[in-house]
Amino acid sequence: MPQAAMTDRIATGQGFIAALDQSGGSTPKALRLYGIEDSAYGSEAEMFDLIHAMRTRIATSPVFTGDKVIGAILFEQTMDRDFAGKPAATYLWEDKGVVPFLKIDKGLEEAASGVQMMKPIPGLDALLDRAVAKGIFGTKERSVILAANAGGIADIVAQQVDLGFQVLAKGLVPILEPEVDIKAPDKAEAEEILLAELLKGVDAIPEGQQVMLKLTIPTKAGLYAPLIAHPRVMRVVALSGGYDRAEACKRLAANPGMIASFSRALTEGLSAGQSDADFNTTLGATIDAIRAASIA
Template sequence: MNREQLERMKNGKGFIAALDQSGGSTPKALLNYGIKEDAYSNEEEMFNLVHEMRKRIITNSAFTSDRILAAILFKVTMNSKVGDKYTADYLWEEKGIVPILKIDEGLAELKDGVQLMKPFKEIDSLLENAKERNIFGTKMRSVIKELNEESIKKVVDQQFEYAVKISNAGFVPIIEPEVDIHAEDKAEIEEVLKKYLIEGLEKLDKENYVMFKLTLPEKENLYHDLLNYPQTIRVVALSGGYSREEANEKLRKNEDVIASYSRALTEGLNVDQSEEEFTKLIDESIEENYKASVEK
């Protein structure tokens, strides 16, 4: 593990840029960017286009370590290059931004109010690949849609089971049990989730560092107690379908929580914008997310 990156993630000021749309979400991300599905005819062409979009963001003059701590990448992005460097090396060596990899293989079908992660079939080879590409941490996402305590426990148990394996391999995993913002019993779900997250933390060895990526809660500072454990490096917030403005308004009410946005970061960016227009828009987005993360 890179100790300089660990120190930056633990104590640095800024937020995490989530640039990790994968197979299922890539067409929507491209469409939001102004690229329709008839612009590509297969998966390879689609991923080439999304890499160009991500590369345009990463290399932009506004995308700097002054305000951005880390960036979450998808496997294809990790194994693609920016100039003559692999993306993670470019981020760290040229920008001072910590590289993180989305590692899950997607969501299972909805069952008993939750979507667990699909079993990880390629985790060993993917972690080996991540080590070769100088990745610092990983991210894996589940979804909770209904108040079902047994199911919520299953989500948390699965996340921690993989987190220990990932941590033992030398990475810092981000545990992401997203609560659907439209869930009928969202506040109650979050209380149950917190209980099991703390139970999971209490079972971790001291050297098993983790981060949490969580839906902005109904109760302000609900997840603050997670930071009382030395294994917790950060608690970060996903936008989860909220607009950037809405997400940042909620984020400001939660101390010691920083943003980790995808759609709310790239909102409004378009392939046809001039570099001047593109830079102005992404700079404004980064500034809004940064301020909401650090000015409490």
Template sequence: MNEKQLERMEHGPGFIAALDQSGGSTPKALAGYGIDGTAYQTEDEMFDLIHQMRTRIIKSPAFTSEHILGAILFEMTMNRKIDDLYTADYLWEKKGIVPFLKVDQGLADLENGVQLMKPLTKLDDLLKTANERHIFGTKMRSVIKEANPEGIKNLIAQQFEVGKRIAAAGLVPILEPEVDIHAPEKERCEELLLAACWEELKGLDATTKIMFKLTIPSQDNYYQVLMDDPHVVRVVALSGGYSRTEADVKLARNTGLIASFSRALLNDLKVSETDDEFDHTLAEAIKEIYDASIS
């Protein structure tokens, strides 16, 4: 573990940019950027285009460590280069931004009110490569849709089980048990989630470090108890389908909770913009999210 990166993630001001759209979500991300499916014929061409988009974001003068603590990457992005440096090295060496890697392989079907992660069959190889590519931490997502105690307990147990494997490999896992913002009993889901996380935290080795990426809670400052736990490096928030304005307002009411936004960060960027226009659009989004994260 890089101690300078750990210190930055524990105490630095800013937020985490989520640039980890995978194969399934890449067409939608490109479409939002202004590139439709007629612009590519193969998956390789699609990934070339999304890497060009991510490279433009990362190299932008608006994308700096002044406001951004870390960036979450997709496996393909980790294994590609920006200006002859692997992406994680470019982020840290040129920008001072801590690199993370998405490691889950998608969601299983809904059962007991939740969607667990599909089996992580590539995890050991991914962790080996992540260390070789100087990745600091990882991220993995599962989703809670109903206030089902058994389902939520199983989901949190899966997150912690995988998280311990990741921590044993020398990386800091971000556990992402997302609560669907449209869940009919969202607040009850959050109660069950917090209780299950608290039980799992008590069983961790004293040296294990983890992070959480959570839906902005219905009750302000509800996750403060997680932030205060010595195992927890940081608690970050996903935008979860809220608009950037709505997500920022909700985030700002939660002291110490910082953003890890994807769509809310990137939605207004367009391939047709000039570099100056693109940098201005990105800078505006970054400043709004940063201000909400440090409130």
């Protein structure tokens, strides 16, 4: 079992985690940014084929390697497909040294109390069992904080931690992702509340087990240092949250110990029409920039 080697790569690796997990709602925008318009496909199946081709091009690129990209978060359909003739998770680990994670949330509820909770996840146990069988190391589950509402933030963290316990019970490492909207008018205050709630939440994790956290880069640099140092937290990773790559990297570099887990900022500048040489050059420069910000 590569579990120990994967744990070591994630806990100590000098790199970042690629978020290749656009789902049905975010895929059209990701394809447009990649130079593929909505008119290029006539069905959801065709859309998912196109986004898989983009992900395959990234994952199989010679510049996409485990010494810089220590992990990758996959969409469920990606986990069930192949990269270069191998199951996606197997290819990432065996061929690239990249630790595979799975996005498990099914989207967001309508906003209430300043937050968007996760929708129910039907069939979660079966999904987690499939993930284990396919060699997945951990999961990712996203919800969103829109305002500094103490009750809403407490609820969102409780939901994240409860789901984390279900994931841990299967032997997987959960990435809890209570994102703070970068446009929230009271973002800094929301982050202070979130920090306090997350510290309570991770204190409840049993000894010998660890979770990961995926958080918006905080307004106050270094705010999440207590979480980074917490014995129940394997790693704290940052989402780009709508910042462009340069801004996201600049903000990340001001937060030692926090590493990137970027989606849009990772694929910025990539295009379906690029030659392989241009694609790899652009992706390589992006990977180097995000890694540098992650280890600053």
